[in-house]
Amino acid sequence: MLFEAYMQLVKAFPDDCEHLFGIPIGVGSRLWLSVDQHLYPSLLFPADASDERSDIALRFIDVEFSRTCQVATEDAAPVSGTYTIVRLNEDDPEIARVFLRLLQEKFCQADRPLRNREIGDRMLEIADLFSRIENARGDVVGLWGELYIISKAASMQGAARSWCFHKSARHDFVTPSFALEVKTTLKGNRQHRFSLEQLRPGSVLDVYVASLQVVETHAGKTVSQLLEMMYEEIEDPELRIAFFNQCLIKGGRDIYRSDLRLQPLVGDDALALFDARDIPVPHIGPADPISNIRFDVDLSQAQQIERDIRKVLLAFGDDC
Template sequence: MTTAAELRACIDKVQATAGKGFDVVDVPTAAGFKIGRAEGAAIVLLTPADTSPEPPTQLQRISLEPSSLLHVRHVDGTVEDGQWGLVQLNLGELEYLDTFLSVVANVIDVIGTAPEPGQVSIAMRRLVRLFDPNPVPRGSVLGLWGELLVLCRVSNTNEMLDSWHSDVDDRFDFAAQGSRLEVKTTTLTTRKHIFSLEQVLPVQGATTSVASVMTTETLAGTSLQRMISNAEQLFASDPGRQMRVHEVVAATLGVEWFRHVDRGFDAQQADESIRIFSALDVPKVSTVPPEVSGVTFTADCSEVAPEIAPYGLAALVAV
C-alpha cells in the first residue's frame, strides 16, 4: 500500500528544472510508478502506460493522459524516454500538497503495478470526478464530517460505504435495500436539525432512521482531513472503496473540496452525543397543500425517544 507520507518523502527529493520533461523519482512501493515535479508548482505522477487508452482529459487543476511518450530526468542525473500514463496536478497552493498526495496514493493502489488494458483509463476517469468543475456542491463540511463519523464507527464498514449517497435513494445520506439512514449534525446547544419533508415521511418498503449528532467546531478538534484519513484506513486493503470515499467528499463539497479539510470539530462530544431515532417520530408539519413542494423545516428533536431496536443501516451504528 502506498501512502501520502511516502509520496511526500519522494517529492521532497525532487527539484523542478527548466526545460522540457519532468524531474522524477521512482515510488519505492509501486513498481512502474514515478512521481515528481514539472514547471511551477505542478506535481506529476507517471503510471504504467495504458495499452487501451482513452483520450486525454484537461481540467483546470488536473490533466490526464493514460498513455504518452514522455521525457524524464532522475535525481541522479540520468534521463529516460518512455511510454507512461501521466497525471499532472496544478496545485497553486502548496499547503494542500499532502491532501492531494493522499488521493495520488489511492490512485496508485487502484491502478496496481500490472494493470489490465483500460484499467489506467478507468482510474483516471474516476480521478476526474474529484476535480470536475461542473457539479454543484450538495452538502456542508459539518454534514460531511458527521457522515464520516458515523461511517467510521459502524460494525460493517463495507455495507455502510456502499450505501453512502447511493443511487438507491438520493434523498438520504445512506440508502440500502429496505433501509434508509439520514445523519444530522449540529453545533447548536440543542438537538435541532433541518429536514426536508420527504426525509421524514414513510418510504414504501423501507424503514428510515435518523442519526443525530451534536458537536462543536474548534481548532483543537478532529479535522475533516483526519476523518477522511480514518475512513481510508478502514479500507486499506480495498483501493476501490478508498477511492469511493474521495469521490463522495468531492461530490459533497464541490471542486474546491480540498480548501475545507482543515476545519475541525469535537469528535469525543460528537461520539458521545449520537442518538438514533425513527424518522417517523421527528416533529413535522402535518398538512401541506398539494400545490406546495420542496418543504424544509427545523425540528427540535431533544424529546424524540431513541429507537429501542434499530433496523438495517441504523443497527450497524454502534451506540
C-alpha cells in the same frame, strides 16, 4: 503513498533541472511520479509510440499521449522513453493531495500495462469528479457527523457500504431493512432541517434519524483527520475509492483546508436516535399543489428509540 513521494520530490528538486524530476513507483516500478520546474505533479505511463490518441486538456488536468521525454533522477542518470503523461496544472498541496490519491487508486494497483484509451477513460472520470468537487456546496459539519457514525459502527465496512453515494439519495444511509438520516449541529438544542420526503418517504422502509450534537474544541478532530483514519481501515479497493469520492463531493474542495476541530458533547447524550414516524411533519393534502417542502424540527424533547433498536441500527451488520 503518492502524495508523500510528491512532497519529497518537491523538496529535492534540483535548481538547475530542465527536465521532469521523478522516481519509479507502482507494481514493478513501471510508472514514474515526477514534478516539473513549476512543481506540478505528473504520473508517467510507459507507452507505445504507435498508440495514438488525441491529448486531453482540461482546467486542472492535462493528458499527453505517447510523448518522448526524459526524467531526471536524484541518484542515477536521466531516463528516456516514450510515456503518456498525466499532469496536474496546480501546485497547491491540498489539491495535489486529492489528485494523487485519486491517481493512486485508479492506476497504482494495476498489474498490467494500460493502453492509452484506458488511461484516457479513467482520467475523464477523475476530471468529472474534480468538476463536481469544484461546484459542490461543501458541508463540513454534516460530513463530520456522517463519518462519526461510520467510525463508531460495529461494522465500519457495513456502514460504509450503506452510505448513499448517489447525489439524489433522500437518506444518508440505506440498508435492506432501514434508512438512517444523520443530522449534526453545533447548536445547544437538537433543531434540524428536514424535507418531507426524508421523514415520510411513502415506502415500507423504516426510517430513523440520528441527531448528533458536537462542539468545537482544540482536542477534537478535523473532518480530514476522520477521513484519513477511516480510509486506511477500509480494505476493499472499490469501497475505499467510493468512500473517498463521497467525502470529496460532500466536503467540497476545501475539505483538507478546514481546521474546524469537532467532538461530540461529553457523555452519552451527544447522539440520539429517533423513529421518523414519531417526528411531526406539516400536513399536506394529496391534492395540494405544494412540493419541495423544507421545515425545522426541534427534537430536544422527542422520544428516542429503545437501546436494543439503537444497537441494531448502529451495527450496520448482516442482522440489520
